Amino acid sequence: AQRVTQPEKLLSVFKGAPVELKCNYSYSGSPELFWYVQYSRQRLQLLLRHISRESIKGFTADLNKGETSFHLKKPFAQEEDSAMYYCALIEPGGFKTIFGAGTRLFVKA
Amino acid sequence: SAVISQKPSRDICQRGTSLTIQCQVDSQVTMMFWYRQQPGQSLTLIATANQGSEATYESGFVIDKFPISRPNLTFSTLTVSNMSPEDSSIYLCSVFMAELDDGLGSYEQYFGPGTRLTVT
Numbered sequence: 068a069q070r071v072t073q074p075e076k077l078l079s080v081f082k083g084a085p086v087e088l089k090c091n092y093s094y095s096g097s098p099e100l101f102w103y104v105q106y107s108r109q110r111l112q113l114l115l116r117h118i119s120r121e122s123i124k125g126f127t128a129d130l131n132k133g134e135t136s137f138h139l140k141k142p143f144a145q146e147e148d149s150a151m152y153y154c155a156l157i158e159p160g161g162f163k164t165i166f167g168a169g170t171r172l173f174v175k176a
Numbered sequence: 177s178a179v180i181s182q183k184p185s186r187d188i189c190q191r192g193t194s195l196t197i198q199c200q201v202d203s204q205v206t207m208m209f210w211y212r213q214q215p216g217q218s219l220t221l222i223a224t225a226n227q228g229s230e231a232t233y234e235s236g237f238v239i240d241k242f243p244i245s246r247p248n249l250t251f252s253t254l255t256v257s258n259m260s261p262e263d264s265s266i267y268l269c270s271v272f273m274a275e276l277d278d279g280l281g282s283y284e285q286y287f288g289p290g291t292r293l294t295v296t
């Protein structure tokens with residue numbers, strides 16, 4: 068069955084420290100992988116997707132098909148990065164999004 | 177891009193009653209999606225609302241409990257019927273919009289602000 072696993076419910080780091088939010092997926096094929104972010108009192112929004120291979124707000128994520136992982140990384144965390152982060156996958160050509168349980172990132176001053 | 181609004185933003189309802197949630201999009205879209213986010217849990221797709229046809233429900237969700245209307249290409253409603261405390265959740269509306277300028281033929285998913293429902 069398709070599944071997205073985010074093992075950490077809460078991740079707390081100091082400002083300036085590197086951060087890595089883990090995501091593993093279970094899917095027999097080549098899904099599209101995404102990271103969504105929800106800042107306090109804001110709606111859920113797309114942060115980045117694996118096919119565009121871009122860095123958004125200093126965050127990057129590399130799809131590792133061998134490990135079926137799509138970890139989100141940032142070398143130097145900022146306080147404004149504090150938010151809820153969701154990893155998600157979609158079947159190619161489809162519109163059904165499967166979300167992970169989410170990781171709350173707290174960046175301390 | 178797409179801007180999605182939902183009404184109401186929150187409500188407190190008594191068990192056994194029903195609540196209809198409205199979703200309005202500023203662009204015409206073929207499919208609109210309804211999600212549920214129970215406390216402390218992730219988003220779960222309830223159903224896909226297609227204009228001009230019956231909604232498609234995911235496993236564990238049925239039309240009698242969550243009837244959906246889709247009268248036009250910019251609007252949809254989700255009704256939570258015969259509510260119980262287990263229905264206390266945030267309900268979100270979502271659409272996909274084509275990203276025409278990224279050269280990848282990709283879509284971006286947009287979400288409404290959510291409707292926070294508490295059933296007492």
